[in-house]
Amino acid sequence: xxxCKDISVxxxxxxKDGFHAVKNVNLEIEKGxxxxxxxxxxxxxxxxVRVMNLxxxxxxxxxxxxxxxxxxxxxxxxxxxxxxxxxxxxxxxLISGATVCENVAFALTAGGYPKExxxxxxxxxxxxxxxxxxxxxxxxxxxxxxxxxxxxxxxxANTPDILLxxxxxxxxxxxxxxxxxxxxxxxxxxxxxxxxFITHDLDAAKKLFxxxxxxxxxxxxxxxxxxxxxxxxxHPVTKMLVNRNxxxxxxxxxxxxxxxxxxxxxxxYVGEKAYDPVINEVAKRFDVDVSILHGKIDYIHRQAxxxxxxxxxxxxxxxxEAVQYITDHVYRLEKLK
Amino acid sequence: MLAETxxxxxxxxxxxxxETIQMMAISMISALILGTLLGLLLYITSNQMFVKQKVVxxxxxxxxxxxxxxxxxxxxxxxxxxxxxxxxxxxxxxxAAIPLSIAAIAFLARLVDGAFRExxxxxxxxxxxxxxxxxxxxxxxxFVEAFPGLLRAFTVTFVNLIGFSAMAGLVGGGxxxxxAIQYGYYRYETGVMIITVLILVVVVQVAQNFGDFxxxxxxxx
Numbered sequence: 001x002x003x004c005k006d007i008s009v010x011x012x013x014x015x016k017d018g019f020h021a022v023k024n025v026n027l028e029i030e031k032g033x034x035x036x037x038x039x040x041x042x043x044x045x046x047x048x049v050r051v052m053n054l055x056x057x058x059x060x061x062x063x064x065x066x067x068x069x070x071x072x073x074x075x076x077x078x079x080x081x082x083x084x085x086x087x088x089x090x091x092x093x094l095i096s097g098a099t100v101c102e103n104v105a106f107a108l109t110a111g112g113y114p115k116e117x118x119x120x121x122x123x124x125x126x127x128x129x130x131x132x133x134x135x136x137x138x139x140x141x142x143x144x145x146x147x148x149x150x151x152x153x154x155x156x157a158n159t160p161d162i163l164l165x166x167x168x169x170x171x172x173x174x175x176x177x178x179x180x181x182x183x184x185x186x187x188x189x190x191x192x193x194x195x196x197f198i199t200h201d202l203d204a205a206k207k208l209f210x211x212x213x214x215x216x217x218x219x220x221x222x223x224x225x226x227x228x229x230x231x232x233x234x235h236p237v238t239k240m241l242v243n244r245n246x247x248x249x250x251x252x253x254x255x256x257x258x259x260x261x262x263x264x265x266x267x268x269y270v271g272e273k274a275y276d277p278v279i280n281e282v283a284k285r286f287d288v289d290v291s292i293l294h295g296k297i298d299y300i301h302r303q304a305x306x307x308x309x310x311x312x313x314x315x316x317x318x319x320x321e322a323v324q325y326i327t328d329h330v331y332r333l334e335k336l337k
Numbered sequence: 338m339l340a341e342t343x344x345x346x347x348x349x350x351x352x353x354x355x356e357t358i359q360m361m362a363i364s365m366i367s368a369l370i371l372g373t374l375l376g377l378l379l380y381i382t383s384n385q386m387f388v389k390q391k392v393v394x395x396x397x398x399x400x401x402x403x404x405x406x407x408x409x410x411x412x413x414x415x416x417x418x419x420x421x422x423x424x425x426x427x428x429x430x431x432x433a434a435i436p437l438s439i440a441a442i443a444f445l446a447r448l449v450d451g452a453f454r455e456x457x458x459x460x461x462x463x464x465x466x467x468x469x470x471x472x473x474x475x476x477x478x479x480f481v482e483a484f485p486g487l488l489r490a491f492t493v494t495f496v497n498l499i500g501f502s503a504m505a506g507l508v509g510g511g512x513x514x515x516x517a518i519q520y521g522y523y524r525y526e527t528g529v530m531i532i533t534v535l536i537l538v539v540v541v542q543v544a545q546n547f548g549d550f551x552x553x554x555x556x557x558x
Contacts, residue, residue, distance in 0.1 A: 053466055076470075083468035093463035096558045097481040106477055110469035138557040154467065164466075 002029040002052060002162065002194065007061035009047050021047040023218040025061070031161075034188060034195040036209035036226070038202060038241060044218040045198040049164050052196065053085045054078060065162070083111050086155030090167035092147040094139040094154075100126070101135045104154045111158035125153040129183050145176025149183055156187065163187075165197040169204050177201075181208050202245035206230065206300050214238045227300050231270055232332060248294050250309055255337050262313045264293075264336040267326060269306045278329045279310070286322040288314030309336070342528030349516055353533075356430040356511035360502045361495075363434035368441035368494055373487070375401065375442060376449025377475075383450075386461055387471055397446075404443035409501050412436045413508050433510025437501055445494045452486030453479055485556040492548025496541050503537065513537060 004027040012018025022044045029035045037045045050056035052063055054070060062069045070081045094103050104122045113121060126132050129149035139147055148168060155163055165184075169177040181204060187193060199205060205212060205226065212229045214222040214237060221235040233239045243249065250264065258264055269278075279290050294309035312319055312326075327333045375397065381387040382394035407415070413436045420432040456479050464478045480487075503514020513533050521530025 055462055055466060079468040079470060081468075082466055085466070087463070087466040089459060089463060091459055093457065093459040095460055095464075095478055095481055097484060097555070098477070098557075102477075106464065106469065106473075107467040109477070110464075110467040110473060140558055151463070154463075158468070 001031050001064075001066060002196070003027070003062075003064040004048070004051075005062045005064065007048065007051055007063065008059045009044070009051060009056060010059045020218050022051070022058070025215075025218075025220050027213060027220060027223070029194060029196060030211075031066075031194055032192040033210040034184075034197060034208055036197045036199065036205045036212045037215055038199060038205055038212055039215035039237070040241070041200055042217075043215040045200075045215050046166050048215070049166055049196060049198045052162075052164055053082050053087055055087075079110075083158050084160045085162045085164060086152075086158075086160040087164040087166065088148065088151045088155050088168045090170050092139070092144075092151045092171075094147055094150055096139055099136050099138055100131070100142075100150050103139065103150060104157055107154045107157035113158070121157070122153075125157060126150075128156075128187070129153045143176060144172045145179040148172065148176070148180050152180070152183060152187075156193075159191075160193070162194045162196065165195065165199075167198055167200070170199060170201060177204060184208060202241055206245075206298070214241065227270075227303055227305070230298070230300055231268055231305050246296065246298070246307055248296065248307055248309055250293060250336065254293065258311070258337050259313070261315065261319070262311055263319065263323070265310050265312065265323070265326070266334040266336055267308050267310060267330045268332040268334075269308075270331040271303060278326060279308075281329075282312075282322050282325055285325065286314065287318050288312055288322045290322075339528065342526060342532070345520055345526060345529050346532060349520070350513075350533075353511065353513045353516040356515070357502055357513045359430040360434045360437055360505060360510065360512055361498055363431070364437035364441045364498055364502075365495060367438040368445045368498075369491065371438075372442040372445030372494070373449050375446035376453065379446060379450040380453040380479075381471075381475070386458065386465065387475075401443045401446050404439060405447065409436070409440055409504055410507065412440055413505065413510075428509035428511075430505075430511045433502070433505035433508070433512075437498060437505060440501055441494055441498050444497060445490060448490035448493060449487060452483045452490050455486050456482040485552040488548060488552040488555060492545060492552070495544050495548070499537060499541055499544075 004025050007022055007025040008020065009022040010018040010020045025048060037048065039045050047056055051058045054073065058071060062071050073081050095106065098106070101119065101122050104125055105118045108118045108121060123132065123135065126135055129152050131146060131149055134142060134146065139150065142150065169180050172180065184195065185208065188195065197209065209226045211223065211225050213220050214229070214235060216237040222229070222238050229238060230242055233242045248266065255264060279292070282288065283290050291311045292308055293311055295307060297304055297306045312322060314322065379394065379397050379401065382390040382397065416436040416439065417427045420427040420435050423435060424431045426432055460482060461474060461478060464474045502512050503517065506512055506515025506518045513536060517530050517533040520526040521533060
């Protein structure tokens, strides 16, 4: 378990008003979960995750890993801590002058793995990430996704309990992203590793994370399970990120053309709650017109999340009753206009 | 005229070449060892990720910059007491090798520092995150990544030393450059001048091309 206690990181001159990248962050990350930290760029996500293996010293606060405060670790003690925490980066950071084998073996040497057994272990790790045939090539000849998989092999060389991923898919195209995510999922299935994943990409978040913390301007503004973050975002920043991800914005000219007897709503339905009957039922029971402007169904952890943008047209009081009926029969209703 | 040129060259060139090789070998080897180490010191003491040591770094910086800003001719004169102390004379290639070494060490140290700074800090961080020790990171990451740059730095230093070694002729250091000055300049033997300069041009060309070739071969990017 990783516990962040009151973590703050400021840059700039001591004592003066520097830039506060991370402000009083408290987090508990359970053993064996895939924990995501999302947020707009500049929110302090990377700084926070770098504190977890002390690539960044916090200005104040503590990081406890399985109850042990790592923030005071120095020298060989710090190296022991880091051996137990793998990390992968947005730009892979492989040694360009070393082969794939040498890159992975570097981590093994760092971890004190016996030299003569290293090649066998590298082969094993490359098999896990599906790159057995690339063992003796230089990183330059690999695609982005392949480089990142080598980086994963390197990060996991010393069988750490924790894997930190700093924007690990952000420099990759869709296909390579999927490649990397599926490797991570596979690793998760076969071990009880804890993964902390930083990203601004909510698509990756949806596919991979168990729980999500939303970060904005150095603060954690919301923590919840992935499904709830998408189905029922609370904080304005979360709402903005989720809405942007769903891409269900109604064009301005449509919203502006709303008449006095019309209203625009966004309705969310979850799991088995069918939505078609609700819309049908409303049209039957009340003297209103309901038209669907936009909609989609997303699957998060095999659970369906549906969203519809609807326009309800009718007399004020009847419309109000109709909307009440819809509210009672869907997961959530949000008035747009 | 032509016969005279050949006569001088036959008599003097062999000795001059040997003297140049001596000067170059001594100063190049000291630069490769001490210059690289000094460059490494400049790099690691200025870098947050290694052992940031402001005092050591400032001292090393000042030493390197002062040596580099002294004109080589003056440096040779300044080194006369040191030559006397070390080799007992201030003429000849061994004596001239002393200021040459000092200049080459400072010059290469600066270039080596620059080559190390070119290494992507992200790669070093990734290495740190595996729990690797600093010596291991220096050996297997910094040196490996900076290797093509180091080869280029060695090449530039070599070429520079050829120029400096010619200047050593001025204070009786001997060598090919000395031949050019003594006969070509002072005695108006234009033929000697042209041939010695041609030899230097060819050596520099070959060295530069060879260095570039090695650096290119070592680059895996």
